[in-house]
Amino acid sequence: MTEYKIALVGFGGVNRGLAQLIAERNQSWRKELGLSLKIVGVTDLFLGSIMARDGLDAAELAKLPSSKGAFAQLPGGSAEAFNETIIKQSGADIIAEATFTNPVDGEPATTFCRWALEGGKHVVTTNKGPIALHADELKALAKRNGVCFEYEGSVMSGTPVIRMARETLPGAVITGFEGILNGTSNYVLTRMEEGLSFADAVRKAQELGYAEADPTADVEGHDVRLKVVILANELLDAKLTVNDVNCSGITSLSPADIERAQQSGERWKLIGSATRNAAGAVSASVEARLLDNSHPLAGISGATNAVSFNTELLGAVTVSGPGAGRIETAFALLSDIVAIHKSVSKK
Numbered sequence: 001m002t003e004y005k006i007a008l009v010g011f012g013g014v015n016r017g018l019a020q021l022i023a024e025r026n027q028s029w030r031k032e033l034g035l036s037l038k039i040v041g042v043t044d045l046f047l048g049s050i051m052a053r054d055g056l057d058a059a060e061l062a063k064l065p066s067s068k069g070a071f072a073q074l075p076g077g078s079a080e081a082f083n084e085t086i087i088k089q090s091g092a093d094i095i096a097e098a099t100f101t102n103p104v105d106g107e108p109a110t111t112f113c114r115w116a117l118e119g120g121k122h123v124v125t126t127n128k129g130p131i132a133l134h135a136d137e138l139k140a141l142a143k144r145n146g147v148c149f150e151y152e153g154s155v156m157s158g159t160p161v162i163r164m165a166r167e168t169l170p171g172a173v174i175t176g177f178e179g180i181l182n183g184t185s186n187y188v189l190t191r192m193e194e195g196l197s198f199a200d201a202v203r204k205a206q207e208l209g210y211a212e213a214d215p216t217a218d219v220e221g222h223d224v225r226l227k228v229v230i231l232a233n234e235l236l237d238a239k240l241t242v243n244d245v246n247c248s249g250i251t252s253l254s255p256a257d258i259e260r261a262q263q264s265g266e267r268w269k270l271i272g273s274a275t276r277n278a279a280g281a282v283s284a285s286v287e288a289r290l291l292d293n294s295h296p297l298a299g300i301s302g303a304t305n306a307v308s309f310n311t312e313l314l315g316a317v318t319v320s321g322p323g324a325g326r327i328e329t330a331f332a333l334l335s336d337i338v339a340i341h342k343s344v345s346k347k
Contacts, residue, residue, distance in 0.1 A: 002341060003036045005055075007092035009083065009112050010099035011044035014126055014153075016062055017330030018096060023059035035341045041090030042071070043081045045099075050077035053091045083108070087115045094340065096333050097125040103222055103242070106133040117141040117149060124336035126153035126329050132226040132242060135233060148340045153332025155181065155227045156305045159321030160335065165235050165309060173312035174235055176275035181227045183303035183323040184211045184218035185250050185270040190301045192258045193267070198251070210303050210324065220249035221286040224272040228284050231307070232274035238282035240274075247286040266290045267298050275310075 008015040022037050030036050039056045043049035047064070048071035050056065064070050069079030087095055095116040099109050106129030113130050116123045117138060125131070130138060131154045142149035155161050165174065180186050187210050191201035202219065205211035217223045225247045232238040250270050261268055269291050274284035291298040296318040300306045305323025308316045322328040 001030050001034055001036065002344075003038055004093045004337065004341070005038050005040045005053075005091055006094045006096055006337075007041035007043075007051075007086050007090045008039060009043055009087065009095060009097045011042050011047055011061075011064075012098065012100075013326035014098035014329045014333070015042070015096055016064075017326040018098075018333050019058045020062040021327070021330055021334060023057075023062055026058070033338055033341065034345075035337070037337070040092050041086040043083045043086040044071070045081045047071050047081075048077060048079040049082045049086055050074055051082075051086055051090045052076060083112060084115060087112060087121070088119055092121060094122045094124060094337060097123060097127055097130075098329075098333070099127060101127050101129045101223075101226070103129060103132075103217065103226055106130045110134045110138070113138050113149070114141065117145055117147060120145050120147055122148045122150075122340050124150045124333045124340070126151070126157070126332055128154045128223070128226040128230065132229040135230070148343055150336035150339055151230075152336050152339075153329050155230055156307065156319075156321065157323050157325060158328035158331035158335075159305060159319065159323065161307055161319055162231070162234055163335070163339070164319060169309065169311060169314075169317065172314050172317070174309050175312060176236070176273065176310040177231060177307055178271050178273040178297060178310075179224075179227070179231070179307035180269055180297055180300050180305055181224045181272045181307065181323065182218050182221075182270060183305055184215060185221075185224075186300065186305070187303045188219065189250060189253075189258070189268055189270070192253070192255060193262060195255075197255060198253065219251050221247045221270060221272075222249075224270060224286045228272040228274055228286060231272075232282055232284050235309075236274060236276050236282050238274065238276070238284075240282060240284055245284045245286060248288065249286075250288050253288060261290055265293050267293065269297060269300070271297070 071077035306320035
């Protein structure tokens with residue numbers, strides 16, 4: 001059994017969920033997975049930071065109130081976020097990075113990942129920014145330092161999509177994909193089908209925690225565009241940048257558009273897609289599309305995500321599951337940690 005020391009960068013829903021899982025399941029992981037996790041540091045811009053090389057109480061961390069400077073309430077804690085100190089000096093083997101995604105430059109998350117990898121620490125992240133914008137640099141940095149860089153949760157939260165495609169579809173030849181990759185926009189469209197206006201559907205999504213106070217990134221397709229770049233580059237060997245992906249959202253759809261689609265046996269969906277042509281070039285887009293009810297993605301409702309891979313040998317292979325949620329996304333970090341454990345155990 002191997003014990004890994006882990007530091008959490010960002011302590012919103014995702015890493016708080018990971019702390020909860022550690023508190024509740026660490027003992028069972030020893031038997032089931034052959035590993036256990038010890039939290040040695042946590043840092044968060046809003047909550048502050050705390051470090052203890054001998055380990056912190058995961059249950060106590062998970063219950064910490066979400067109030068400014070809350071870590072100062074704990075012995076040895078501070079209201080300041082000592083990000084670099086926690087990453088470089090906590091003694092962690094693994095850094096779990098789960099901060100806010102900056103779609104412009106991927107910062108400060110990219111710098112956090114870089115510090116960790118340069119220091120010979122494994123990194124697991126759910127952050128889209130560093131992967132969509134700086135994946136090649138960070139993967140090369142990980143390789144040079146003999147560590148792992150894992151990011152399964154960056155596309156569909158806890159639903160395995162990158163690793164699933166890599167490990168189960170070799171030889172099937174993936175030629176493209178279509179996906180419902182944003183739960184917020186899909187929830188909005190579902191509620192509009194039930195008669196709500198766009199504004200009311202967005203408001204409901206915000207009340208349920210699916211949408212941010214500013215839902216632009218979700219409903220305009222910017223979030224999906226980052227995920228399309230990640231999937232295309234990882235699975236189609238593309239070299240796309242964000243600017244290579246044509247992008248439009250769902251804000252122009254009216255209740256009348258939704259009703260006409262329903263009468264025609266169709267549904268509007270925000271689809272992120274990429275296709276590799278015979279010459280090897282990859283084109284990608286994000287747009288609202290009318291799907292016939294027979295389409296494999298047409299039946300995906302609410303905040304659920306799904307992606308349908310187009311393959312030469314199997315045709316369409318579709319995977320669906322939760323695309324958001326605190327525990328669901330925390331599970332993605334766990335799956336990455338398990339992948340690291342398997343890689344380390346082989347050496």
